Amino acid sequence: MTTIRTFMTDDHRHCDDLFAEAEQAIAKQNLPAAQAAFAHFRNAVLAHFACEEKTLFPTFEAKTGMRMGPTQVMRMEHEQMRALLADAVDALARGNSDDYLGLADTLLIMMQQHNMKEENILYPMCDQHLAAETPELLAHLESELTEA
Amino acid sequence: MQALLSFENAPPFAAPLRFFLTAPLFAVLAGLLVAVEGPAVFASRWMPAALAATHLVTIGFMLQIMLGALIQILPVVAGANLGRPLLVARIVHAGLSGGALLLAGGFLFGRPLLLSAAALLLALTALIFLGTTLRALIGVPSTSPTIRGLKLALLGLAGVVGLGALMALGLAHGWALPLAALTDLHAGWGLGAWAGVLLAALAYVVVPMFQLTPGYPARPSWWFPVAMLALLLLWSAAVLADWPVLVRLVQWLAALAGIVFAGLTLRLQGQRRRARPDATYAYWQFGLIASILALFMLSTATVWPAAADLAGWTLSFGILMIAGGFMSFMIGMLYKIVPFLAWMHLQNSGQARVPAPNMNRILADLAMQRQMKAHAAACGLLLLGAVWPDWFARPAGLAFAFASGWLGWNLLGAVRRYRWHAADIAAKLAAR
Numbered sequence: 001m002t003t004i005r006t007f008m009t010d011d012h013r014h015c016d017d018l019f020a021e022a023e024q025a026i027a028k029q030n031l032p033a034a035q036a037a038f039a040h041f042r043n044a045v046l047a048h049f050a051c052e053e054k055t056l057f058p059t060f061e062a063k064t065g066m067r068m069g070p071t072q073v074m075r076m077e078h079e080q081m082r083a084l085l086a087d088a089v090d091a092l093a094r095g096n097s098d099d100y101l102g103l104a105d106t107l108l109i110m111m112q113q114h115n116m117k118e119e120n121i122l123y124p125m126c127d128q129h130l131a132a133e134t135p136e137l138l139a140h141l142e143s144e145l146t147e148a
Numbered sequence: 149m150q151a152l153l154s155f156e157n158a159p160p161f162a163a164p165l166r167f168f169l170t171a172p173l174f175a176v177l178a179g180l181l182v183a184v185e186g187p188a189v190f191a192s193r194w195m196p197a198a199l200a201a202t203h204l205v206t207i208g209f210m211l212q213i214m215l216g217a218l219i220q221i222l223p224v225v226a227g228a229n230l231g232r233p234l235l236v237a238r239i240v241h242a243g244l245s246g247g248a249l250l251l252a253g254g255f256l257f258g259r260p261l262l263l264s265a266a267a268l269l270l271a272l273t274a275l276i277f278l279g280t281t282l283r284a285l286i287g288v289p290s291t292s293p294t295i296r297g298l299k300l301a302l303l304g305l306a307g308v309v310g311l312g313a314l315m316a317l318g319l320a321h322g323w324a325l326p327l328a329a330l331t332d333l334h335a336g337w338g339l340g341a342w343a344g345v346l347l348a349a350l351a352y353v354v355v356p357m358f359q360l361t362p363g364y365p366a367r368p369s370w371w372f373p374v375a376m377l378a379l380l381l382l383w384s385a386a387v388l389a390d391w392p393v394l395v396r397l398v399q400w401l402a403a404l405a406g407i408v409f410a411g412l413t414l415r416l417q418g419q420r421r422r423a424r425p426d427a428t429y430a431y432w433q434f435g436l437i438a439s440i441l442a443l444f445m446l447s448t449a450t451v452w453p454a455a456a457d458l459a460g461w462t463l464s465f466g467i468l469m470i471a472g473g474f475m476s477f478m479i480g481m482l483y484k485i486v487p488f489l490a491w492m493h494l495q496n497s498g499q500a501r502v503p504a505p506n507m508n509r510i511l512a513d514l515a516m517q518r519q520m521k522a523h524a525a526a527c528g529l530l531l532l533g534a535v536w537p538d539w540f541a542r543p544a545g546l547a548f549a550f551a552s553g554w555l556g557w558n559l560l561g562a563v564r565r566y567r568w569h570a571a572d573i574a575a576k577l578a579a580r
Contacts, residue, residue, distance in 0.1 A: 020360050020421035027423030080495055083503065101424070102508030109488045109507070112357040113224055120292060121227045 004056070004130065005123035007138055008048075011145060012115045015044050019111075023104060026097055034100075035092050042085050045111075047148030049078045051141050056126065059137060063129050070122050077114045084110065159220055159233035161493045165563065166241045167216025168482055172556030174208025174248060175475070179526075179549025181256075182533075183542050190537035193462045200252040205470060206338065207270070208248035209552075213478045214346060215240055215277055217485065218298075225353060226295045228284035236280050243273025251316065260320035267316035274309040278302060293369035297349025300373040304341030307380065311337055329387045329395070333380075340402050341380040343474055345373045348409055350481075355413060358484060359420040359429060364412065375405055396450040403447040410436045410443070427516035431480030434524055438472025460534035467530045471523075471548070479523065479555060486559055487511040490566040494573060501580070502573045510569075511562040519558055522551035 018041035025034035057071040084107040091099035130137060178201040182189050185197040192198070219237050222228045230236055247270035254262030281302060290296035311334040318325040348369075356363045379402045386394035414436050417429065445465045449456045456462055487507035494504035526547040533544035 016360055017421075020423075023423045024421070079500055083500065084506075087503070087506075098508070099506070102506035105426075106488070106491055106507045108360075109358065109484065110492075116353065116357070117224065117227075120225075124291065 002138060003123075004126045004134060004137065005119065007141065008052075008056075008123055009115075009119050011044075011048050012119065015041065015048060015111075018044050019104075019108065026092075026100060026104075029097075031092070031095055031097075038088065038092055042089065043148065045081070045085065047145055049082070050148065051144040053078065055137070055140050055144060059130060059133060060122075060126050063133075064125075070117075070125070074114070074118065074122065077110070081107065081110055081114070159223070159230070159237070161489055161566075163233045163237035164216040164220040164489070165486075166237060167212045167219075167244075168486060169556070169559055169563065170241070170245060171209045171212040171216075172552045172559065174204045174212070174245075175552030176549045176556065177208070177252075178202075178204035179545045179547070179552060181252075182545030183549060184545070185541075186545075187537035187541040189545075190460065190463055190533055190541050193466065196255045196258060198463070200255040202466065202470070203255065204248060204252050205475070207244060207251065210343065210470070210474055210478065211248075212241070212244050213482065214343065215244065217481070218281065218346075220485070220489070221350075222281060222284060222298070225350075226285065226288050226298060228281070228288050230280055230284045236277070240273055240277050243269055243276070247273060254316070254320070263316045263320040267313040267320070271309055271313040274305060278306060292352075293364075293366070293373070294349045294352045296370065297345055297352070297373040300377050301342055301346040301349060303377060304337055304343075304345055304380070307384075308334060308338035308342045326387070326390075332395075332399075333383055333387050336383055336399070336402065337380055339469060339474070340376050340406070344406060344409075345376050347474070347477055348372050348376075351409075351413060354481065354484075355416055355432075358422075359417055360422050361416040361420040364416065368408070368412070372405060372409055376402065379405070396453070400447050400450040403443040403450070406443045407440055407447075410440045414440075426513055427483050427520055428480040430517065430520055431476045431483070431523075434520070435473045435476030435480065438468045438476065438527065439474075442468035442473060460537075463534040464531055467527065467534060471530060472527045476523065479520075482555075482559065483511065483516045486562050490562055494566065494569050497570060498573045499577065502576045504573070505565075505569055510565050511558060515558050515561070519551065519554045522547070522554055526551040 018037065022034055022037035022041050025037045053075060057074070061067045061071055084103055088100055088103040088107060091097075091103055127134070181197060181201045181204065189195055189197045189201060193202075216237070219230060219233055219240075222230060247266050250262050250266035250269060253259065254266050285299060285302075288295060290299065311330060315325065315327065315330055315334060317323070318327070352364050352369050355361055379398050383395060383398040383402075386392075386398060414433070417432065417436075420429070422429070442465050445455075445461070445468070449461070449465075487510040490510045491504050491507050498504055526544065529540055529544035529547045533540035
């Protein structure tokens with residue numbers, strides 16, 4: 001059975017794939033391809049954040065009453081990653097690959113430690129508390145991700 | 149779980165940083181000791197200066213970094229929140245630093261009092277660390293091979309420190325202990341059950357994440373830590389029962405397990421999707437190859453014990469495993485952790501209103517890559533020193549001290565830039 005943990009974790013891996021594509025393009029000094037690949041990656045990450053912030057987190061908060069808990073920290077980390085994404089787009093637009101690589105490195109670690117907390121702690125908590133709502137919730141999340 | 153709830157619960161930068169900044173100094177000290185004592189250090193693994201230098205590296209460098217890093221990452225990886233991390237860090241750091249110096253002094257000058265003091269101080273420090281982490285880990289289910297590996301590695305830590313303290317006290321008081329067999333067992337607990345299992349538990353997370361490789365296969369990942377710990381228990385029983393054949397069989401199996409783990413990691417890194425070979429990746433590749441060579445030497449000596457009597461054999465194993473393997477993995481990880489933590493703390497202090505400089509501005513890849521070449525050269529010279537001590541012992545010691553000093557310089561530079569940016573961010577926030 002698909003759980004929230006497996007579904008959302010798969011989407012994390014999808015974002016990783018797109019990140020790798022952007023990095024490959026920049027390594028080949030292909031700036032237009034890198035810009036396109038990074039835009040693709042950024043859209044996927046933003047869609048992931050959006051479906052968490054609009055659907056998954058509020059459902060979790062309503063069910064558990066934990067409003068200032070883990071979901072709040074995750075939202076703050078989303079903000080930090082949004083800032084890094086914007087800076088990286090900027091660096092690519094300026095054609096500054098050194099800055100881009102530094103930002104991409106920072107973003108990757110930030111993203112991975114964030115994902116680790118979600119995958120190991122928050123998503124299992126969601127699965128535990130939202131068992132009854134899971135099928136409906138997953139349908140929601142899936143449509144939000146495909147629309148984006 | 150607590151750790152997730154707020155950033156305030158994340159350990160302050162000062163908690164892990166004190167370990168990371170002092171560790172290179174101990175490696176410098178070890179290198180200088182080799183340079184001063186010269187060829188005599190490489191006469192045998194039992195030379196007082198060789199024992200002193202080994203423990204300056206294993207306790208002063210390795211253990212410092214391992215415990216400092218655990219204080220930082222237990223909340224993130226396992227959701228285990230240490231109560232008062234800064235206080236724990238201060239106590240453990242002081243205990244390890246003092247203990248490493250006392251032990252090295254005790255070996256070098258043959259002073260029973262120093263050995264006893266070192267044994268007690270290091271045992272107490274380990275107990276405090278274990279007590280704090282076990283309390284944090286109680287109730288944390290082993291939902292991943294990493295969490296289970298971390299828990300088992302702590303048993304390994306208890307084993308290596310317990311045996312080490314027993315031997316140091318035994319030496320100091322002239323107890324009748326089978327020191328040769330116990331020393332091998334102590335090294336087995338330290339390098340296999342503690343450092344090896346800890347490395348594997350962390351590798352399961354950091355290799356796929358930061359190199360974007362496929363994940364480690366689930367079943368072997370679950371079993372490697374258990375197998376290593378079981379082997380060390382069996383080895384201990386074999387030493388107690390005085391069954392040298394079983395000891396050799398266990399050593400062979402442990403070497404094999406290590407080779408499989410390192411080989412698998414090499415293969416995964418070969419499938420990585422990151423475009424750039426950064427310093428961390430280069431350090432890991434070097435470390436994996438050095439450890440595989442070391443483990444082949446170990447397995448050879450189990451089937452052909454006479455090999456261990458060849459000139460420089462055991463020392464070469466130690467150099468490859470410790471300086472070539474473990475130190476390389478650790479430095480490689482430090483080069484990611486320190487700039488990232490600096491960035492994260494700057495980011496938090498900027499309150500999303502003042503941007504933080506990216507990681508490469510804190511510590512440039514070129515500086516790390518150059519230091520890595522110095523470390524690799526030092527390892528090569530140490531190996532030459534093990535075989536031709538008259539020619540290479542002193543240059544090897546100097547090279548090792550130089551490379552380790554360079555590591556310290558790089559880390560210190562990162563911290564200086566961190567402090568500069570922190571002050572800058574505070575000023576900008578105040579001006580708003």
